Amino acid sequence: MRRVLLALSLLGALAHAVAAAEPIRLSVDLREAPQHVFHARETIPVTPGPLALRYAKWLPGEHAPNGPVVDLAGLRIRAGKQLLAWERDPVDTWLLRVVVPAGVSRLEISLDYLAPSGGEGFSGAPPASARVAVLAWNTVLLYPDGARAPELAIEPALELPAGWEAATALRIAEKRGHRIQYAPVSLETLVDSPVATGAHYRAIPLAAPSGAPEHVLHLLADGEAALAAKPETLAAYARLVPEAYALFGAHHYGRYDFLLTLSDHVAHFGLEHHESSDNRLPERSFLEEPLVLAGSSLLPHEFVHSWNAKYRRPSGLATRDFSTPMVGDLLWVYEGLTSYLGDVLTARSGLVTPEQARDTLALQAAGLAHTKGREWRPLVDTARDAQHAYAARWEGSSWRRGVDFYDEGVMLWLEVDALIRTKTRGAKTLDDFCKAFFGPPDGGPEVRPYTRAELVAALNAVAANDWEAFFRKRVDELRPGAPLEGIEAAGWKLVYSEEPNALVDAYSSQPDAGTDLRFSLGAFLSAESRIADVVPGSPLDDAGVGVGAELVAVNARAFSPEVLADALAAAKKDGAKIELLVKNADFFTTHTVAYRGGERHAHLARDEAKPDLLSQILAPRTWTPKPEEQKKNTEQGGAQ
Numbered sequence: 001m002r003r004v005l006l007a008l009s010l011l012g013a014l015a016h017a018v019a020a021a022e023p024i025r026l027s028v029d030l031r032e033a034p035q036h037v038f039h040a041r042e043t044i045p046v047t048p049g050p051l052a053l054r055y056a057k058w059l060p061g062e063h064a065p066n067g068p069v070v071d072l073a074g075l076r077i078r079a080g081k082q083l084l085a086w087e088r089d090p091v092d093t094w095l096l097r098v099v100v101p102a103g104v105s106r107l108e109i110s111l112d113y114l115a116p117s118g119g120e121g122f123s124g125a126p127p128a129s130a131r132v133a134v135l136a137w138n139t140v141l142l143y144p145d146g147a148r149a150p151e152l153a154i155e156p157a158l159e160l161p162a163g164w165e166a167a168t169a170l171r172i173a174e175k176r177g178h179r180i181q182y183a184p185v186s187l188e189t190l191v192d193s194p195v196a197t198g199a200h201y202r203a204i205p206l207a208a209p210s211g212a213p214e215h216v217l218h219l220l221a222d223g224e225a226a227l228a229a230k231p232e233t234l235a236a237y238a239r240l241v242p243e244a245y246a247l248f249g250a251h252h253y254g255r256y257d258f259l260l261t262l263s264d265h266v267a268h269f270g271l272e273h274h275e276s277s278d279n280r281l282p283e284r285s286f287l288e289e290p291l292v293l294a295g296s297s298l299l300p301h302e303f304v305h306s307w308n309a310k311y312r313r314p315s316g317l318a319t320r321d322f323s324t325p326m327v328g329d330l331l332w333v334y335e336g337l338t339s340y341l342g343d344v345l346t347a348r349s350g351l352v353t354p355e356q357a358r359d360t361l362a363l364q365a366a367g368l369a370h371t372k373g374r375e376w377r378p379l380v381d382t383a384r385d386a387q388h389a390y391a392a393r394w395e396g397s398s399w400r401r402g403v404d405f406y407d408e409g410v411m412l413w414l415e416v417d418a419l420i421r422t423k424t425r426g427a428k429t430l431d432d433f434c435k436a437f438f439g440p441p442d443g444g445p446e447v448r449p450y451t452r453a454e455l456v457a458a459l460n461a462v463a464a465n466d467w468e469a470f471f472r473k474r475v476d477e478l479r480p481g482a483p484l485e486g487i488e489a490a491g492w493k494l495v496y497s498e499e500p501n502a503l504v505d506a507y508s509s510q511p512d513a514g515t516d517l518r519f520s521l522g523a524f525l526s527a528e529s530r531i532a533d534v535v536p537g538s539p540l541d542d543a544g545v546g547v548g549a550e551l552v553a554v555n556a557r558a559f560s561p562e563v564l565a566d567a568l569a570a571a572k573k574d575g576a577k578i579e580l581l582v583k584n585a586d587f588f589t590t591h592t593v594a595y596r597g598g599e600r601h602a603h604l605a606r607d608e609a610k611p612d613l614l615s616q617i618l619a620p621r622t623w624t625p626k627p628e629e630q631k632k633n634t635e636q637g638g639a640q
């Protein structure tokens, strides 16, 4: 569908473009980032006549028309001293039209990006606190519409607040005080290269196999203390790079920078790029154990994306101009396989124990088992609808479905992994597919789009099977109930018990975490004790409690997660009643819940009738865990 450019020929073409045509000069001033205003000035070479200027609309990795044009403010377009009138396109509102006067060869543009201080989302969500700021260049940039992103040259510069440092995959051309001039890059590389900045900074080089390029973990935090990661945490992150190389067998970047912003005041997410990833976690995520665990799979996930997303990309998502709508049909590969491989690498690196890895799988499986929307909506429809699904309210998510291509992708690719192992009698694994599809030869950033047919052919080359029929059943058709085939094929079963799930505990330690009762009463409570979702057909649904209401009291005592847990335990033990006082808008109602099952947490239990493929999948490839880890694994029934 699109021309495949080798990295070297791309660099050559770009160097030529820079030499032949004057680049856009973009200078961003972050000195007022703590006040949530990013200032930008641009010089754009132009020719006289009508000109359409674009603000990036469809953002790679966000799978949606998310470009935050609503926060573009203070726009001034000048030709010399003359202020030009501009007009927004009435339909494509990310497009601004001006007429360049005769004799004018450059426009000077000044604009502000009003960085939000609250709310959720991705690059349009809170990017700054008083001590850190992450710059996504697309938020401060207008460029001639119709330009192909790999071919338009831009020369970026950045002014930082006094005492701040910056980390990015961009190469520095010159640094003077707090002003950094970066080497010219294509528009595509610029948008692919965010800058994480902050007052507290630590760079940690990560060892890589010999011959591999440099990998650096950059921590930027609201406080100096947050940078003091424990040696064992850093040791596990250091194992991530060799484990990824053992999986893929090659790299597709010139250098890799993990940008990690640690702040309770920025939006928390990860966004993938070819040569870096923009990771944002709560401030103490490298310090305190429950938070370390809660954030453990983020960097592995975004790192895997350098291969599965940036290098190999579904053709419907490989648009490369920020204006062509994206087609998300293959997000169960782009995100689903990345989730699976990210979780596998998290375990192989020792960022989680095998038991914690199984609790992660169990939580994902149980979440899908309690997603009633599976009865009306196939997985592929959630992928096609991704442009809305990310922004959907939590309310109604069990019946609506959400971005299920992540967790169901994990189940799906675990089954593929198990099937390859079984069909080839252990001779081949999904690792072999990863090397064939994402691996050699080594090189710099490159995009190689693929179709579903090409994916199926590549799987067939590893293990002969009717993979198209397999995906039709798993992805395209309705599948009510839990998708447990992968877990079962790997030698385990989904079970529920009162034992806490390690990941649920870790997630509940995060700021603003809610209470997950989906597998018992059938609800998710927000941190403000509002009913954020009710599973249709669950005990709470049967009792007439709906979303949006506030849980005020349990058995006449003011609600807290502990009071509710005690009531669940008493009801299980001796059949005591569970009576809830609920405030729905201005009205209070009492609901008796017919539930005696106690707390229910998801876990995996070993199925001794089958070989334990899961433990083989999760086992490290490049190091040997300490004996106590192996012992723990054996006790859980997961011996090699």
Ligand SMILES: [Zn+2]
Binding pocket: 272, 301, 305, 334, 335, 338
């Ligand atoms: Zn992802």
